Amino acid sequence: MSCGVTTRTGTVEGGTSTSRSTLVARLFICALVIESIFQSCSVRPVARMTVAAPALEQSALLYIALEKGYFAKNGIDASIVDVDTGPAAIAAVKSGEAQIGETAEFPFVGAALAAADLRIIAADDRFENDYLVARKESGIAKIADLEGKRIGVTLGAITEFYLGRFLALNGIPPTGVKLVDLRPGDFVAAAIGGRTDAVVAWQPFVSRIAAARPGAFAVWPVQSSQFVYGILICEGAWLQDHGDAEVGFLRSLVQASDFVLRNRTAAEALVAKRLNYDISYLDSVWPEHQFRATLDYSLIAAMEDEARWSAGRSSTVPAKIPDFVAMVSSAGLAAVDKAGVTLMR
Numbered sequence: 001m002s003c004g005v006t007t008r009t010g011t012v013e014g015g016t017s018t019s020r021s022t023l024v025a026r027l028f029i030c031a032l033v034i035e036s037i038f039q040s041c042s043v044r045p046v047a048r049m050t051v052a053a054p055a056l057e058q059s060a061l062l063y064i065a066l067e068k069g070y071f072a073k074n075g076i077d078a079s080i081v082d083v084d085t086g087p088a089a090i091a092a093v094k095s096g097e098a099q100i101g102e103t104a105e106f107p108f109v110g111a112a113l114a115a116a117d118l119r120i121i122a123a124d125d126r127f128e129n130d131y132l133v134a135r136k137e138s139g140i141a142k143i144a145d146l147e148g149k150r151i152g153v154t155l156g157a158i159t160e161f162y163l164g165r166f167l168a169l170n171g172i173p174p175t176g177v178k179l180v181d182l183r184p185g186d187f188v189a190a191a192i193g194g195r196t197d198a199v200v201a202w203q204p205f206v207s208r209i210a211a212a213r214p215g216a217f218a219v220w221p222v223q224s225s226q227f228v229y230g231i232l233i234c235e236g237a238w239l240q241d242h243g244d245a246e247v248g249f250l251r252s253l254v255q256a257s258d259f260v261l262r263n264r265t266a267a268e269a270l271v272a273k274r275l276n277y278d279i280s281y282l283d284s285v286w287p288e289h290q291f292r293a294t295l296d297y298s299l300i301a302a303m304e305d306e307a308r309w310s311a312g313r314s315s316t317v318p319a320k321i322p323d324f325v326a327m328v329s330s331a332g333l334a335a336v337d338k339a340g341v342t343l344m345r
Helices: 017-042 057-067 086-095 105-113 158-169 184-193 205-212 236-241 243-262 264-275 279-288 297-313 331-336
Strands: 047-054 076-083 100-104 118-127 130-135 150-153 178-181 198-202 217-221 228-235
Touching (some): 047 057, 047 243, 057 076, 057 118, 076 243, 086 100, 086 105, 086 118, 105 118, 105 158, 105 297, 118 236, 118 243, 118 331, 130 158, 150 184, 158 198, 158 297, 184 198, 198 205, 205 279, 228 236, 228 297, 236 243, 243 331, 264 279
Parallel strands (some): 047 100
Antiparallel strands (some): 100 228, 118 228, 130 198, 130 217
16 A cells, blocks of 8 residues: 655755655555554444343343444344243344344254254353242152142243153153143242142243242152253344344353453343342352353253154154254354354264
8 A cells, every 4th residue: 555655766965944844744644544444444243133022030141242342343233132932032043133133042942843043052051940839738759759740830841841850750651740830920829829729830930839838849850861952043034134133142142241251240130130130049049051053962952852752742843853953054153153062063
């Protein structure tokens, strides 16, 4: 690049102050022009993105990336829309109301079995926060006492899958209990009021039930050490045309996970404010979560297990297990955090 500055070769003895100052001024102007060119080349267009996410702590990295300005710094004009459930987030993506959705892996399995054109771009949390909460007044002091009892659970959700395996591992046949279909909003009232003898619920409902009647419930982890995965999904067609937006979005989440690792107290405070949670509650459940953007084969194995269960549960579900690896887009995350991608084919 030429800035139009010429100099004479040879020695100018004594030189004039005017010629020297002119040269300095021209060099200064040249430097400003070069800096302006480089700055203009580095500015990227802003990608606007709506993210549909359940208003729960497993969406923490999204909240942190937004509040700390990581999305904006990476060229993403993001807004987060609260939804009630993972299936609602999937519906928002499929309808075009959102470009990215936050859901657990189980609703994604259901969508995949229904041949939806969706892709997973990252898991941003893995956690264990599902419990079986049983009323001691119903004569339940140990797991074996569950036989013959009414257990409230959201039918068709991952918690029904966990409950079935939990009962089997403890020697209780599927016909040994009566399942009562409950919406999440009914968990607390059903457990406290006695509509059911037990419920399978997740946080924060478990803490609310226990706080309502301290000492009145027996509580057991129901996941049998299998993580729930918080995953981020989008439509395949959208992803084809928005690779740069995907990378900027995922870079923001990696930065958010670094912030969580370095600043747990500040991260908890930010999430508690967003969700209007008591900080003591959030601090108590924070260790149940692993907030990091990853893509690994344990997610694939979990989805395959859940797909087999779904296929055996309903005659309308295809028996063939989908190729979940083919439904994962790993290029974006690999571009910003290669160590986070450990998929096998």
